[in-house]
Amino acid sequence: ISLFGNPECRLALISWVANDASDEAVEAMDRLIATQSDTYTNLIRHRAAEQRQKRVEEKFSPLMPSGLSKLLKDGPPNNIKDLKTLVLEEMEIAQRKLTGDDLDSVAEFWTDNGVPRDEIRCRDRLAALIGSELYRYGIERITEADMPHTKRVDLVFARGRMQLPVEIKGQWNKDVWDAAISQLDAQYLTEWRSEQHGIYCVLWFGEIQAKTNRRLKLHPEGLDAPQSAEEMRAMLIDRIPEARRAFIDVVVLDFTSGKA
Missing domain, CATH: 3.40.1350 (Trna Endonuclease; Chain: A, domain 1)
Known part of the structure; x- marks a missing residue:
């Protein structure tokens, strides 16, 4: 994210990764969370939580009889x-x-x-x-x-x-x-x-x-x-x-x- 000087670009990149529930995207968000804290840390954690919720919902299977x-x-x-x-x-x-x-x-x-x-x-x-x-x-x-x-x-x-x-x-x-x-x-x-x-x-x-x-x-x-x-x-x-x-x-x- 530090490569993008424009705050709008940073926000767009975070949203793009967070909207993807694939293994690679989840790992990418985890890496972002693990980096040094900055003004985007709370946003990243929030979007990562939403990403995991989306991932669970996509993989949900009802309890069989x-x-x-x-x-x-x-x-x-x-x-x-x-x-x-x-x-x-x-x-x-x-x-x-x-x-x-x-x-x-x-x-x-x-x-x-x-x-x-x-x-x-x-x-x-x-x-x-x-x-x-x-x-x-x-x-x-x-x-x-x-x-x-x-x-x-x-x-x-x-x-x-x-x-x-x-x-x-x-x-x-x-x-x-x-x-x-x-x-x-x-x-x-x-x-x-x-x-x-x-x-x-x-x-x-x-x-x-x-x-x-x-x-x-x-x-x-x-x-x-x-x-x-x-x-x-x-x-x-x-x-x-x-x-x-x-x-x-x-x-x-x-x-x-x-x-x-």
């Missing part, structure tokens, strides 16, 4: 939406356990000094908490799964040709406010088996002392910090283009019950 029968019988997931629904249900159950269970599961995410553990430790404990219940559906849990362009996503739930990426960020991560789009959407949901669907999971520990380096990162637009996991979830959803909200589910898990 056989698949519907399996779903009604509580069988294994028949499509990526079913798979995502199951994972989200297990995450909800995990949240209930974290709020309070006889095993005190939430303690695994805090050190003895009352500091949240690092992202990798939290991810591994979370995967163990939600993955085992999915085995009965033949769903495999994979950490650090390979993605396009030599990238790796934190967690994947896979069955057959379906693969659901889950990106996990602690509240202290410098990219926590933008990773749903800049990382999960732009880098991982291009993987064909995801069919553009994924989950963005944030680990919420509430107010933490600054010296621990686990405090919530400030909102990029200077908004007041959320006071709860639900408030954070709403603010994160607001940062996702509307065209992508049906494909990217946001989960903010609350670990504050383990705070000393």
Whole structure:
């Protein structure tokens, strides 16, 4: 785009690429998103979201009667939406356990000094908490799964040709406010088996002392910090283009019950 000095030419080029739903055009938009931010970045992300929506609609196929029968019988997931629904249900159950269970599961995410553990430790404990219940559906849990362009996503739930990426960020991560789009959407949901669907999971520990380096990162637009996991979830959803909200589910898990 920098080769075109005329703003009208730049806008025309962005529109021309975004209106094409081919693999090559999608990859071209991903490359534009990955370039250094400028005044066109938000427009490019918006048009890329519309492009992916168009691509999904062109490839949509309705659920066949056989698949519907399996779903009604509580069988294994028949499509990526079913798979995502199951994972989200297990995450909800995990949240209930974290709020309070006889095993005190939430303690695994805090050190003895009352500091949240690092992202990798939290991810591994979370995967163990939600993955085992999915085995009965033949769903495999994979950490650090390979993605396009030599990238790796934190967690994947896979069955057959379906693969659901889950990106996990602690509240202290410098990219926590933008990773749903800049990382999960732009880098991982291009993987064909995801069919553009994924989950963005944030680990919420509430107010933490600054010296621990686990405090919530400030909102990029200077908004007041959320006071709860639900408030954070709403603010994160607001940062996702509307065209992508049906494909990217946001989960903010609350670990504050383990705070000393």
